[in-house]
Amino acid sequence: MIENLAAKLCSLLSENTNAAEQWKLLGQEKDGSILIGWVEESERNDICTLCTVVGRYDQIDNKLQILHRFSEILNIVQATVNQNHTLMGYVTKQKNCLKISDPLEDRSGHEFYGEFYRVFIVELTTDDTKVHDLEIKRSEQVRIQFLYREKEQLDVDKFLVLIHHECILTYTAQFDTSISHLRPIKELKSEILVKTFIWAQWDMINQVLYHIHHRRIPASVVTENEDENNSRSSKPTLSGLQFHDNLPHETVLNIPLNLPLLSPSSSCGTYEDDVIPLRVHDCSLDLIVVSDTKGMVCVCHYYLYRPVQPPQHVLNSLNESNTVHFAYSVTLLHHSCVIHCVIPGISWSRAKLMRPTFAIYENHHMIVFVPGLFAHLLEIGVNHEPCCHILCSPPPSIPSRVSYLVPLLDLDNPSKGTRRNSHNPDGKNSDGNSLLANNTNILTIDLPTLDLVQLTIPSDFLIEVFRKETSVEVRLGILHYFLCHKNDIEIIAELMSIIAEKPRSLDIPRFMQEILIGNSYALVQKNLLADTIPLLSLLPVTTIGDYMTFNIKMNDLEITLSHEKLWNTSVMLLSPQQRLVPYRSDLWTRLWDQLSKNGSDKLRFKPSHIAEKLLVSLACYQPEALSRCSTPMSPSGGFVAMPLGDFMGNRNIKLDSGLPFNETESCTASKQEHIVSVNLRELSMYLLKNGTHTSTIHTRGSCTPLHVHAMATRYVAAQLEASRILCQILCRTAGVDPRIEQERGFSLIDQLDEARRWLLFMLLQRYRYSIESIAFPAPQGFASFFTYLGYRTLKFSMFLQYIERSVFELQVDVTKIILADISDTKENVVQKLKLLSLLPRSRAKRLLNQWxxxxxxxxxxxxxxxxxxxxxxxxxxxxxxxxxxxxxxxxxxxxxxxxxxxxxxxxxxxxxxxxxxxxxxxxxxxxxxxxxxxxxx
Structure with a gap:
């Protein structure tokens, strides 16, 4: 059920209020409170009057506080309140009552036509609620915003006034503290903070002002012509101003941009007076900065374009038949890359109304939601490179009538301004209902209707997307999401059952490899020592490569997704030692740490390199030559594979009842130990080479060889555990559950019906190819079990071909039972001889003596x-x-x-x-x- 903010607030008004209508969202502050405006009808002396009211809604306490009741109806488009709730600033938008040809003129000499903006300050504590007119009248968009501090100051307040294409002003209001309970404004002065700018946005959480301005390119030292220097074009630059409590602001960010239509002359002049996030912009540049206090900064830009410019008469007759390209780009500063997404074939009538929503989801993804079209889950987390993205249709929980959703402040996330206290530890409303269910939901509001919508991607919905999706990249992204971010093996088992519905698909091995690599990475992360965490950046995490370009088909859309690398992002950021307070931790020092960590361009370890070496070593494999004490799987090797529960922590795992075969082999040293030892050696050398010489300012130091050995040992143990888990999942997918079956091993295969036996063979055949391709060890006993399964499933001639191609391994135990199963008829004797001829000489001779x-x-x-x-x-x-x-x-x-x-x-x-x-x-x-x-x- 969709809840409406206006309806919710109507129930909080006093009973003597006759009517309240024309509700309008006016802003949101750092403490999470929402400023709202409405028109109220009241009766005085039998006379009905209408007036505008501005209130402050506290989401946590579920209380509506009336800040000011005006004596008339005003078209207030934006408002802000200071930290002490003693001052309120608001912006009105009025129409020019004169003819369009007759411009109005303010005291500064600016002329404007049509509609114009004005800015006012109201003293809320004085008896007469004194109103201060800042004497600003502009046809360009104007915004006002109070600054919030960590520590409240009673004698002074500061606020910003942003005037599009003109300047950004900072105002200082001095209070008269001699009147303690009223504290009227004693002095109000201003200064110019930023001159001409094109676009601006206020980050209320981090108290940062982003703005785009034209920055002149430095003249070349070899240029002697002064006129040539003056005519050099300026570069649009995105800058960030960080504000502090008692210190002057500082410029922490300067990024050159390559954006179209940025000159003031090209401005379309049409303003959308949306207030969340608080921006100053027109329709020529729709850009939003989304940040997180943990060090993620994303610059999101969307636009429409045509790859080929049509004739003018076509442009003049835009209708349904005309289509444009809808595109957006997300610049991930913490990863020094840009994600581009292009959707062609959108009708102009639809595209011009599309307004996507950009919001951080679950701390590691960003939702790009276009109402009625699609939802895009971009992986943007700081733990590893952005590569596994999910594209899907809009979730069914979101009504189709929504037009523009904007995220409200997440009050349940402590890093985003959560207010907790002893009286309200759960962050719930007074009636026990919280607007925000948990951190997996994003509370958004539909600006035209004020409907509160939970923007979330349920697990059941993603499972259904996986079932219907044909794109391999989207399916891999969903697998990665549940492996590395949800750590939900039960859902992975469900997704595997969906994959098994088409067991002949050639994409199955790639899905299995994603499960193996992703689950190994997830297992390694459990209970890591702090000193070994930097080594995680060198471990493989997914099969999807970095900076890939691929096309995704969804319904009638063909979407192109690509990555672009940025260079020298750190030079655009103020280093920690250059800050006003050096090394004080905030968003920008954490962003600097992320850039330092990701700036080395070190590649992750690739299991395929080990697979290439194993092609040679396994060809001349001598089990007797391998020392058991040198492998971590050996009881005497100093490390035994950790049980599944130790990796999973407190997670409820049901996949702990073993495999349908006994994990034993009769070899002196099994092939599993050989693969594990090679993995351990190669990974240790790689980590030692790439992970012991790097350290950032805020890390304790570089990793030692002891840390390298601990991480490498832990990872190879996780490889075996992931391989075992996937084998269990596949067996249960085929209907072979060791918890139900009475037998195990060869006897179990003899009892299976033909359908289950065939499906199990098809899945294990792809499983065997998957682990061979990425050099993962198989559980002990798998080789013989798989060989006997193939013997029971395939024709004997095909079975021999599998042996010749080294797919089946004829260990002594399985060869004995196969030879015993073949009767000594004339035809079968020939089959036995063929089988014996494929064995190694010593093994064949031993079996021949027993025949x-x-x-x-x-x-x-x-x-x-x-x-x-x-x-x-x-x-x-x-x-x-x-x-x-x-x-x-x-x-x-x-x-x-x-x-x-x-x-x-x-x-x-x-x-x-x-x-x-x-x-x-x-x-x-x-x-x-x-x-x-x-x-x-």
Whole structure:
């Protein structure tokens, strides 16, 4: 249900008020209070009178305080109140009662036509509510704003007056403190703060004045022509003035801009008198600065353009068939980059009314909301580079009738001016209802209607977007959001089930890689030491590359999103040592820290580099050559993989019941340990090279090798944990839940129906490719489980192809059960021989000795004879089984002939000439010869 601010405030008015209408938003102050104006009807001596009233609404206390009741109706467009609520400034907008051709003229000699602005100050504590006319009458937009201080001052107040294209004035009001309860204004003086400016905005939270002005480019030292110097064009510059309690203001920011239509002559002259945020601008430049006290500063600019200028007669007949490009850019100063977004094909009649909302969401994203068109979640957080953005249609909770939403001050965020006290610790209204539910919601107000709208992106809505979305980038952004910002594995499991609905999709491995890398990063962040936090900037966080350009299709729109790098952003900012109070922490020192941290342009570690090295090392992999004590997964290696609960903290995780196979392997050292050891070595070297020589002013110092080793060990453990979690998710997605199934391992696969077995194989096949591509370790036992699953799922010819391509690994345990499962028919014997031929020699020989079949005797006899003929030393063959064969076949009598000579005799004579009798296994050779006469193939 949408709540209306005017209706809410009507219920707070006194009962003797007859009627209140024409509610208008006039401003918001640093303490979160909202200034509101309305027209009130009252009866005096049976005469109905109408007057304008200005009030102050306290959101936390849910109280409406009437600041001043005028004796007539005034068109007040903006108001402000000082910190002590003793002075109120307001701006009126009046129409010229003369003809347009006859201009009015104020005392300064300015002429203006049509509508004009005037500025007044009202003393709220004096008995006669004295009004001071600042004698400012301008056709250009005018604004007034009181300065707020950390410590209140009773004898003086300051406020700003902004006159578009003319100047910014600072006024000082001295009070007469001899009359303590009234404190009237004793003196009011002004001085020019800024001369001609194009655009300005007041940041009430940080007490910063942003303004754009033309700054002359310095003349070249080689130029001698003075006229040429004077004619040099000036550069539009965005500057920031930081105000302090008892110190003069200082210029903390100077950024050169490249914006169109910035000259005063090109101004359209049409003003929107919206007061949140407090800006002075016209329709030629719509720009908003959004900042956060933690060091985020975003310059947001939106505009309309045509890539090709049409003929004039087309411009003169703009209608529905004419389309323009709607575009916006968000300059992230803390990341030294610009995000550009272009949406072509917007009809002119619709585009000219579009006014996007820019608001910081959950401290790490920015919502760009265009009513009726789309919502864009831009990742702008300070933890890592902006890369995972989400584009979606407007959430269903936002009504379609809204036209322009502006965010109100977030009172539930302590960094944004929250007022907490012992009487009201929860920040709720007196009736128990809070306008702001939590920090995941942004309270906005629709300026034309004063409807209060919660601008939020629910998790259920994002899940539905993921289900319907075809763009890989948007889906990756949603996965990243729930992995690194929400830390919600249950939702990731739900999203994985959506992906599994199309198991043949070629994009599935990329989603799995995003889950593996993103979850590893999220696990590492748990309970980190403060000294190792700088190393997080070197760990991989997503599969999406930096500064990529990609197109996203949504409904009938094709949106282009691109990144652009800024250079030397730090030179545009005042350094901490240059401040009036050096190194005092505020928005600008935190921004400087962010620029210092991100300015080194160090790349994050890429797991693909390890994957390339493993292509070589695994080809000559010798498990027996790997020392178990050198890997962090070993019980004796000094580090054991941390349990899932230690990584997750207090998070409620249900994925803790294990895998559908036993995590054991019978190798001397498993392939998992080999991959883990390579990851540990490569990551340690990378962190040691890039993370131990950097330190900023506010960090405790550079990281030591001990910190590097701790971080690298923690990360490789997180890799294995993330790999295990994803494997669990995939098995449950395929309907194989170890909590329900009675069996595990090979027996479980035998009990699965064909549909579940096929889906499980398809998912694990892509899982195996994903971990191989980014060099992540698989859980122990996975290789044999996956191989047997493939044996049960695929045709045998296809199964052999998978082995030849090294997709399946024939460990001893799985090979034994496959060979035992294949019967010894003539056709199956050929299959067994093909399977054995694909094994390593030592493993094949060991399994061949255990196969009680005639072909096994023949192969072993051939190998034995080949070793003798090649001169290799053979062990003595005196087993009981071979002696039994000798007695059964009566030695050489098995092949009688006229001269007692046979081909076997001749062959044995040849062997005895090469080796001693003790080295020959006569029983094996004779039995193999006899067996060869049988029909077993």
């Amino acid at each position: 009680l079949h005639p072909i096994s005797l023949m192969l072993r006899a051939r190998e034995h004879a080949a070793n003798i003929l090649c001169g290799e030393i053979s062990q003595s063959r005196t087993s009981s089984r071979t002696l039994q064969h000798r007695n059964h076949h009566n030695s050489l009598a098995a092949f009688p002939s006229a001269d007692r000579l046979s081909p076997l005799d001749t062959f044995l004579d040849l062997l005895t000439a090469k080796a001693s009798l003790t080295e020959l296994d006569f029983g094996l050779l004779i039995e193999a010869t006899v067996t060869s006469t049988e029909d077993f193939l």
